[in-house]
Amino acid sequence: MKIVVIGGGPAGLGAAGAALGVNPSAKMDVYTEFEDVAYSPCGIPFVHGKEIESFEKLFLATKQQYQDQGINVHYTTSVESIDTRGHTIKVRGGAKVSYDRLVIGSGWNYADTGLDRHGLKGIYEVKNIRRAMEWDKYLDTVKDAVIVECGPIALEMVSALVHRGIKTTVVDPGPWPMAGVVDPDIIAPVRKDWEAAGVTTMWGERVTAFGGNGTLTHVDTTAGRIPAQLAIIGTRKVSNNALAKAAGIELGSTGGIVIDSHMRTSARDVFAAGDCTEIPHGVTNVPLQGLSGSHAYAQGKAAGMNAAGGNREYQPVYVPWAMLAGEWMIGGISFGETSAAAIGIKFVSGVANGITRARYFPGVKPITVKLLADPATHRLIGAQMVGGEGVKERADFLGVAIRAGITIDELANMENVYSPAIGALNEPINMAALEVMKKF
Amino acid sequence: MKIVVIGGGPAGLGAAGAALGVNPSAKMDVYTEFEDVAYSPCGIPFVHGKEIESFEKLFLATKQQYQDQGINVHYTTSVESIDTRGHTIKVRGGAKVSYDRLVIGSGWNYADTGLDRHGLKGIYEVKNIRRAMEWDKYLDTVKDAVIVECGPIALEMVSALVHRGIKTTVVDPGPWPMAGVVDPDIIAPVRKDWEAAGVTTMWGERVTAFGGNGTLTHVDTTAGRIPAQLAIIGTRKVSNNALAKAAGIELGSTGGIVIDSHMRTSARDVFAAGDCTEIPHGVTNVPLQGLSGSHAYAQGKAAGMNAAGGNREYQPVYVPWAMLAGEWMIGGISFGETSAAAIGIKFVSGVANGITRARYFPGVKPITVKLLADPATHRLIGAQMVGGEGVKERADFLGVAIRAGITIDELANMENVYSPAIGALNEPINMAALEVMKKF
Structure with a gap:
């Protein structure tokens, strides 16, 4: 069986490895437009921030290791088109490659700002x-920077x-x-730290133009010019x-490729995974992307498992998330509360x-924990946290709890570890559940 | 309503505060044989180890604060007997105190070693x-110490x-x-650190006698004499x-007071809570104590809530636990695996x-995570962990999971947070679940 994967990110490489787990004799080709696969792009802001000493640390595996696993990675080889009827892709230079099964893991782009960049140096998509x-190296020369919309990666870049x-x-x-993800009370301590660190913030404003001469010197915003x-x-x-x-594969309301519970796209033998x-x-059953x-x-x-002949269901998501935001x-x-109210x-929270x-x-x-529950069923429907440690583990916990349909009552009656060096007598999740209970 | 509580530990003070929450006009008297209430005894090993600078830090509230809450604490006033028919207790000095409801939170003792202490100074029950x-202060004079059975507090005292x-x-x-609680592979890194720190260990041996002259100078063991x-x-x-x-209240197979789902003992209007x-x-439905x-x-x-007229169920326990063990x-x-096999x-693990x-x-x-599941139902039935951070939060998580009847399949399909600074791409609980799945 000939399996082709488009994309060398976590979706593409996850697919390649898992497919070979199911069918070790499959011929496995991965195409990426980039020079590398298997590094951790999520670490980039922390190397820029010098928490991590070098970019080299972000690489997970050598190119030889993939070769040894039977994954044939084609670097700097962008895919130009997919012919779903002919079961082929066309790669850079025009060569056609046939597949029995195709996995698209083409990833994501930053949404277009709609602004003309005028070819200016200094506009960075991390x-x-x-x-x-x-x-x-360029960062060493920079005195003033502007964040053009503060998504998660940009938020890490502020630090x-x-x-x-x-x-x-x-x-x-x-x-x-x-603001689409986090409540104002949860992000408040981060904003306070930014203020103390001299970060200027302009909420409800937009960048309207990039200016400079070869290199960026300023941006114009709805609230004036910033060097x-x-x-x-x-x-x-x-x-x-x-x-x-371009291949006629069905896209959804978010622009993401539509997949079924087994990651099958609308095209026969074509699967997709990840941010694409x-x-x-x-x-809510509402589609999410990114x-x-x-x-x-x-x-x-x-x-990858399904492409190789396996039967692996991927279920709707409840999206536990967590990240470093400055010292928090x-x-x-x-x-x-914000996102629940918006839709x-x-x-009850x-x-x-x-x-x-x-x-x-x-x-x-x-650590502050906020829990949201359905007033009728008492089921957990959301959570928000800000704290100094243990946020990721609690997010994972609550992710499993929401998927399992656990109620606030159950969290209000949970047992918890108390040991002075590692946990308080009162577990904050339990305390928040008791607060919700008061409002039912 | 007159509520009397015996014991000033977490059970007794938890009861007193919660009872007043339900019935703020109750008269609330707490009797303790000790000089203090509301400190954290769990912190004592860490003050001895100088991680915490003073014992004063362990106090949670002042005596006045209890008074202000309407809790009348009688210090150094041991209770000598309970008359469950007469609804009275007799306190030190012989005074009788009547109650409408009694909560016993008399706590625990170390199991008797069966050894004669000969009145020797130097034998310490933390x-x-x-x-x-x-x-x-005595610790400053000590060159050689022996741990007589290595329970959790003693294990903290080793550090x-x-x-x-x-x-x-x-x-x-x-x-x-x-050994009754933790598997050998889980405690192995702790033992390795002890070895590196020069701690001598004698497993499968017993202390047979304390020796000395006024002050302890040595112990005899089944493997010889130790200074x-x-x-x-x-x-x-x-x-x-x-x-x-002595009051004729029913005790169970562990020696613990038998209680129902509402913490009622066999005696009318008498409740009990905590390690007693x-x-x-x-x-297993097997009774646990301690x-x-x-x-x-x-x-x-x-x-406390039930004593004051509330209706609060306390359910069987799944006992999430975690503690510091040296650097782990x-x-x-x-x-x-050991305790499951023993009973x-x-x-499947x-x-x-x-x-x-x-x-x-x-x-x-x-961080090492071991999960145990029922081979028939795939339900989680146990877990063991050793690691450098995030053990308490994961124990709480798994405690809720086991109570809710979550299966290994659900944990194998869990979503998890990935963010380099706070969590790995692969959550160890998820990885361990995938390992269990391979064995079904």
Whole structure:
């Protein structure tokens, strides 16, 4: 069996590895337009911020290791078209490659800002590691930077720029950073730290033009001109769907490739996974696009297994998420109060301000947990958190809880570990559940 | 309504506070034989180890604060007997105190070693904060110490003694520390660190005599004599059931006070909570005694609410647990392979060696997760972990999962957060579930 994968990110490589797990004798070819596969792009902001010493650290495996696994990676070989009837793809240079099964893992792009870049140097979309290596040198020359919409990667870049001593202005059309995802009370401590660090923020404003002469010198915004030698594009992720679209493969309302529960696209023998697709939300059934690397990887594995003849279901998502935001960790599952209200979901919420260890134990950190529940069924429908440690683990926990249909009552009656060095007498999830219970 | 509480630990104070929450006009009297209430005894080993700078830090509230809450605490006032028919208790000095409802939170003692102490100074049961303050000075004079059975508190004391530069020998009849709770592979890294720190361990051996002249100078063991100016008693917790027993209140097979789902004892209007009771295990229904401070506190709250006229059920326990063990955190839920095998529970297990952040991110720690599942239903029945961070949060997570009847299949399909600074691409719980799945 000849399996072809388009894309060398977590979806594509997850698919390639999992397909060979199911069918070790499959011929496996991966095509990527880039020079590398198997590095961690999520680490890039932290190398820019000098938390991680070098870009080399982000590479996960050598090219030889893929070869040894039976994965034939074609580097800097972009795919130009897919012929779903002929079961072939055309690669750069015009060569046709046939497949029995195709997995599209073409990933995402930053949403277009709609602004003319005038060919100016200094406008940075954080994504590719080789470009990041070059940009890192440029960062040494930058005094003033502007964030053009403050999505998650841009939010991480704010910390990196602060660490580099670069004067930073955030310009975002929303009322606070990542306003579609995070509630204002949850992001508040991050904003306070930004303020203390001298970050300028302009909420409800937009960048209207890039200006300069060869190199960026300023941006114009709805609130005036800002000097900037660097603009970080932080617009939302959109599906890199061009190939699929041209091939007549069905796209959904988000622009993501439509897939079924087995990652099959509308075209026979063509699967898709990762940020190029859209996936239904477990609570609302509304399609989502642009999730995390772990989602892309899990979807890739499911697509690869199925492409190779397996039978792996991929279920609707509840999207546990968490990230570093300056000195804080923020995270949650599914909905916050803002997003639930925006789409008209009825909810009751409760907030608890807890701590992560005994109050007297060194390293104790605050953690705020907000839980949202369905007032009729008492089921958990969302959560938001901000704290100093243990946010990712609690997000994973609540992700499993929401998928399993666990109720607030169950969380209000949960047992919890108490040991001064590692956990407080009162678990904040339990405390928040007790707060919700008061409102039923 | 006149509510009397015996005991000033987490069960007793949890009961007092929760009872007043239900019935703010109740007259609330708490009797304790000790000088203090509302400190964290769990912190004592860490003050001895100098991780925490002073015993004063362990106090949670002032005596005035309890008074202000309407809780009348009678210090150094031991209760001598309970008359369940007359609805009275007799306190030190012979005074009778009547009650409408009584909550017994008399706690635990270390199981008797059966050894004659000959009135020797140097034999330390870590429990009370005032005694700990005195013992801390004695620790400065100690060169050699012996651990007489290595229960959880004694295990924490090993680290404290190492930090104090005291040559320590652990003597335990089991094959490894806490052998009834933790699997050998989980405790292995802790033992390795002990070895590196010069701790001597004698497994499968017993202390047979304490020796000295006024002060301890040595202990005799089944493997010979050990010089020791200090012996730490680390035998298991047993119910401090003397009062209840003398009052004719029913005790169970563990010696713990038998309670129903509403913390009622066999005596009318008498409730009990915490380590003096026994509670059925959620998987086996076998009664357990001697759980954690958070269990005592939760049971106390339930007992207090019910004593005051509320209706709060306390359910069988699945016992998430976790603790610091030297540089490691160990933890789990319900059963490990050793304890499951010992009581004849059928299980399939899977182990994953994961990491807590991206492998290149500063502060990344290893974490091993072992999951046990019922081969017939695929339900989670136990877990064991050892790692450098995130063990308590995962134990809480798995505690809720086991109570909710979540299957390994669900954990194998869980979503997880990936963000380099706070979590790895592969969540170790998910990896361990995938390992179990291979064995079904």
